[in-house]
Amino acid sequence: MAKTSKAASSSVAGSEAPALRYCSQPIQHPRQFDPAVDALRSRAILAGGKKWVNGTQLAFCCYKGNDAVPASWKGKASDIEEVRQAFRKWFDLGIGISFKELARPEDATIRIGFDPAGGSWSYVGRDNLNIRDPFQRTMNFGWALDTPYGRDTALHEIGHALGLEHEHQNPFAGIAWDSDAVRRYFQGPPNNWDTQTIDWNILRKISPAEVKGTNWDPNSVMEYAFGPGLIVEPAAYRAGLQPRGGLSAADKAWIVESYPGAGPANVVPTLEVGLSQKLAIKAGETRVFDFTPRRTRTYSIATFGSADTLMVLFEVRTAGNVQIAGDDDSGTDRNAKIDMRLISGRRYQIGIRLYYAQMAAETAVMVW
Template identity: 65%
Template sequence: MSTATHRAARIAAARKAQSGDAGARRYCAQPMQTPRQFDSNVSAGRASAILASSKKWVNGTQLTYYCFKRGDAVPAAWQGSNEDAGVVEESFEAWAKLGIGIAFRRVEAAEDAIVRIGFDAQDGSWSYVGRDVLGIRDPLQRTMNFGWPLTTPYGQDTALHEIGHTLGLEHEHQNPHAGITWNRQAVIDYFQGPPNFWEESQIEWNILRKIPQAEVKGTTWDPDSVMEYQFEPGLIDAPAQYQAGLVPKGGLSYADKAWVVETYPGVRAPAMSTLKVGLSQLLKLKAGETRNFEFIPARTRTYSIGTFGTSDTVLVLFEVTPAGNVQIAGNDDSGTDLNARISMRLQKSRHYLVGVRLFYADAALETSLMVW
């Protein structure tokens, strides 16, 4: 069997695996976002470094999530089945078992969740990317949706894919390193037709647009990434081997796993230090890296925790609880001339965790952290 014939056969088999759709498949449609703009005093290199990490979570984060269900005060279409919610839980566990430095916990109330998940079949599948989730504050609004059953192989990959977005991953076929040349009109015709019915702006945002190099997960294209779409024959003009279609192998690829472990190091994270009042700690971070510090107050009072140095960071304060780390404050100073600072009343003998991700530093290894 020729390569082209083999790929066509894989596409046909994959189509059959998608429940309830005998023709063209449905795809993840990312919510369109306004690209971040920087002041003129922010250099291109600094802006690029900020964009490379600004959607990534700080190590130590616990992402709580909730699946809307029958009886919730949301549209009935958002309410999912126990079976689909079970696949969502399994998919979070698949990412977590890689030993990464962030955790996931399913909660029983939408107001306790950072990630809120609907199952509206008329709204497609989508998720906000990384820390963009934090901009959706209403507990009765979704940050993720599934538009088809998750109990098929394609549905299971969809769950992994949308969680990948929540972790900070973009669509892999929009990687500028992919070198994809699209048959633009064929792509537009395909996605404007059933069952997607996308507007041309959605097609541009989700397929044809190239993601800035600073925001991609690596220096090469990974056609087997769970973040890669499957494409029918005739949509890709180049590379030539994908003219007959592109079908990822399914599941998390080696590169997916490598990216999440590097971005959120678990056992490979730097040793945790303890903050002491009035003593600064040199962060010793390169751009994109994170570090965590413990802090146990000797008495109850208002404390300030802040960075020092010409740098761009995000600073997060967690309280360590039996149910996991609970974020209680945060500050992002990126793109400004300020330093990150949190002032908050903390309780004697309670266990707190301070997390920092460095986006950019004017001079390497010169940013410090202190509590006072």
């Protein structure tokens, strides 16, 4: 859940109005690194580990109709339309990834349910790839989306799918909680959360490596609205926190920085067989390369240099990019490599996100 409308702003702790339901993120186990991976390197990997590679087309499917899932998961037409509109608002910022709605859940990366009993939640970024079962949700909406509060909820959950965490858990926010008051409030109706869920979604501070910047944005679509008596510091929010609604300026800046769109400064270079090209990007950045093979055969595509990278191979089709292979070498002493049979005359793209490099100027990619 992101935030309330003005009409609902009294529906929080300490109010006589009905309490709000909030986004309840699935609890995930933090990634563990080999002791040989130093702190600077692991921090860099965590900072970009959940972000997608530019050029990705995220396929989503809303459960409906004859899908073989519980009836409660299936969405109403009005809610499904709000989901479409929320995806469009993120995409219309001019980002370097796209979205496509598919009819079959088995073809989609993001599978969306509408179970009122399940609350609202989404897996974060590339964590969605760990949920392989086509009849297992990666996102759920637990209340109507055709209200100001619901529309912000849709933007919020899609923000998670893009790699954004809860803003109030930003370690730079300086929030000190009245922990007992927080637990009493969220253990009560309508959320009825257990202690683990409260700690994970409210009280836990996200690692500095995983947040979008060094400043807290209380107006982010990823921020909860809180009533009086929950926040001790900053003092300005002891009486409650009420974000403005919609995507904030910082939300827009983060998404464009993380997924820069096409433009004069983002020309896609072409790879030639046997010729390496420098990545020429900083940690956390992505670069995309074109490749059109002249012969049908098995090709090797690999990175070079002491670097941690995520490399994804897409086939470029009229309907959008389709991921056909990928390799993530982060935290290991090897380079990302893909071996695949490619078809003469077809167009492919290689997207690479650099997590960390000992010498960024010495990292490169080559196809042979």
